[in-house]
Amino acid sequence: MIGAESLVRTLVASGVDTCFANPGTSEMHFVAALDRAEGMRSVLGLFEGVVTGAADAYARMTGKPAATLMHCGPGLANGLSLLHNAMRARVPIVNIVGDEATYHAPLDPPLTTDTESLARPSSVWVRRVMRTEDLGEAAASAVQAARQHRGIATLILPSDVSWNDGGVVAAPLPVPPRAKVSDSAIRDAAGMLRSRDETLLLMSGDALSEQGLALAHRIAAASGARLSAQTFNTRVARGQGRYPIERIPYIVDDAVRENAGVKNLILVGTGLPVTFFAYPGKPGLATPKDASVHVLARPDDDVIDALARLAGEFDAPARPVAPRPLPQIQRGKITPAGAAETLAALLPAQSIIIEEAITLRNFFFAALMNAAPHDSLENIGGAIGAGPPLATGAAIAAPGRRVVAAQADGSALYTIQGLWTQARENLDVTTIVLANKKYAVLFKELADVGAVPGKTANDLFEIDRPAIDWIKLSESMGVEAARAESLEQFADLLRNSFARRGPFLIELMFA
């Protein structure tokens, strides 16, 4: 058996059944092996960022790693920014990165580079496999590492290791369960909660699942603690029937003001509330520096168990979620609030929301709270262009569920090739482009750092010369599209899109 076949068979045996691929020459045998080994679905992306971003969303939705297939160093490089996001999302991914043959690389052919150096910043596991007989074991180890550490494993695959005979399929390796936190971690948290000082439970990761939110609300109801999610999160269970949760505002002044009174900070599956950027004269933490900090559970711990045990320290019974007023379809001119409310009114149950629209996100966040139950995936790592790939991967991971991307125009343009994969695979993705024709966040940021925009700044932040024609752009990649110039039109387009299979793009024309 050639190496490539042992690799594919090992991945399948270890539970990896989806491969997001953008192959090149050095990956030919892997591609051929996909046809010889049953059980791996291959999904083509036209750009590596589509591949890695899709794998991120796939893992967020399924909890298990997809494989990616990318070409030699520069191919991996194109996927790195969205691997950064996946690293910050703490999701498992197994990268297969082709490379020059072991005996050819020393001659320094043109594509040769230091692939390990490129992979390491986002990977928990990096190996270049040099012998065909080691490939199966390495693949099993990669899957294990990705799952155990909820991180990115990068297997560098020289072409001769792939094409030579001698491959051995390896058995899956065990993945230990999440570690339970200590009793003292629970007791100390309970003590803080009983102190009557203002206490914030800051949550992310598994704590934002439906179950985690329910447990946290029991604790809050019993103790008077306040709950908050981080500013950006991997996945949040939201909508009617789920306990609501606010998040730390992105705007530093807002974040600091809201949390000025916090005396005790309990971290649940996350770290400190560090601001996205520093600004002259402003703090870098949303909570006061002198607040007492207690780690209830690290992101890799069994966060749900920790919350359940902490809830057990209090008497509060589980209470049903109070129903909230249903959002209503709005009419007239398109405003951010009106669009968000209209979307919330029409959102199908069990949808998946992809949110990448930094200056408009709060409108959607607020309105969708009262929509039908859904999951929300956010750009947690800050590398922009996450939206189209995340939407693509979420739809592959969760067939039958509608994916709705609330997408800023500037960021969509980094990875717009994701639309093509949505068309190719007929994915149920509705993309709503919030076309404000500028890097709106940068105008705000410029003001926040105290700089005054001059002509050059305006030139660099406006993207309306020329304006992107979103309808043509979408259609050019096979995704039907239409403009909404009123909320009535927007509602009609949403209804149409939700009523049928396949992708659709709506450009919102703000009043």
Add this chain to the structure above:
Amino acid sequence: MIGAESLVRTLVASGVDTCFANPGTSEMHFVAALDRAEGMRSVLGLFEGVVTGAADAYARMTGKPAATLMHCGPGLANGLSLLHNAMRARVPIVNIVGDEATYHAPLDPPLTTDTESLARPSSVWVRRVMRTEDLGEAAASAVQAARQHRGIATLILPSDVSWNDGGVVAAPLPVPPRAKVSDSAIRDAAGMLRSRDETLLLMSGDALSEQGLALAHRIAAASGARLSAQTFNTRVARGQGRYPIERIPYIVDDAVRENAGVKNLILVGTGLPVTFFAYPGKPGLATPKDASVHVLARPDDDVIDALARLAGEFDAPARPVAPRPLPQIQRGKITPAGAAETLAALLPAQSIIIEEAITLRNFFFAALMNAAPHDSLENIGGAIGAGPPLATGAAIAAPGRRVVAAQADGSALYTIQGLWTQARENLDVTTIVLANKKYAVLFKELADVGAVPGKTANDLFEIDRPAIDWIKLSESMGVEAARAESLEQFADLLRNSFARRGPFLIELMFA
């Protein structure tokens, strides 16, 4: 003076007058400083690959570095694959990569990553500047390093270093001239050339300038040596009035066959003719393993001086370039040869050809040999998606010259955002999309490694489900476009595009 201003002023003082930019929050003060300091032209790209690829072409055409402006680690990551190509092209670039404030980074905000690890594989110089007062000197040193080593200098700029007061503008640092090769290098080469054994002068870099080619042809005429360029090159002077030169074929079997008789290999501004990839059972060098190798000049040496001195060892006088038959406009169905010949017939003098079409490149190469004099820029590093950014940067670097991109469809889709910058800056770029609707090279490569394409392979190499609508895609980014379904139409569209300012895209519909 704040750091950012000292940085911009130092860059301008050191001769850097163009900045290809895709800024984020941490670069706000740099952007503001662009307005305060005269002399820097800023060009916006919608994606970092546009920025780095444009800087590559800019350096190829001007011989001097442009600056790039990119956002924190993941922003740089998006530009890395085309920085790889620029590294292989041996051109100078100065990257300014923003980063978190020095005091904020230790808190590990979401965008934090190991930026140095990402930058090093393609950079000759990487520095994170930690004090505002050091910024000017660091910038001058970056320009010096980029120019001296013809490589990429990456300056990592924490936001507080940028916004704090205390910046000092630094004077330009000297760049030593290219080193002259030793007398013995000349003598040994002359000895080889006199040996009567089959001798190949393999050339790249500066040797492929008009002057270098003329000198090499004098040497060849006097000695009977054969001349060849590498398979891919940074810049080649071509067309009528220039001495013609063949290049090592990309296809290994062809390359090996052509060079089977080579006994002596003289390297002129390049390394060995290493094949792009290894293939089972095939050699990794285009020339025989037992050929004697002599290095006349390394890429960083004064290659022109070495060729001139070597020519002086022989008596051959300079002879004028023989005129070659003029290409003729072809008619009828669109074939690769017909399209190439038609383009060659119409190409304006002093055009710049950007070539990224691996399976069709030989048609264009052959026909353009006899076109009006022009420069050709090739994808030397193998990272695909080079075309649209290179075309953009070449047009910025050489206003008044027509840029013509012979562009495969698969590769164009990696960095198609380059079209938008062409529209925004009204650049004289004519893009010819060679839309074969597949990764044609991969079918060939699959066969070459001895693998048989199955269903998955076909799925991963065909990009016609859905077909890209190139007209809509181009128009969506503000570039007018049209389809050519006959060579007559193609000729008309070329004439129209060449007769006016601004970008245009032609989709060639092959028969």
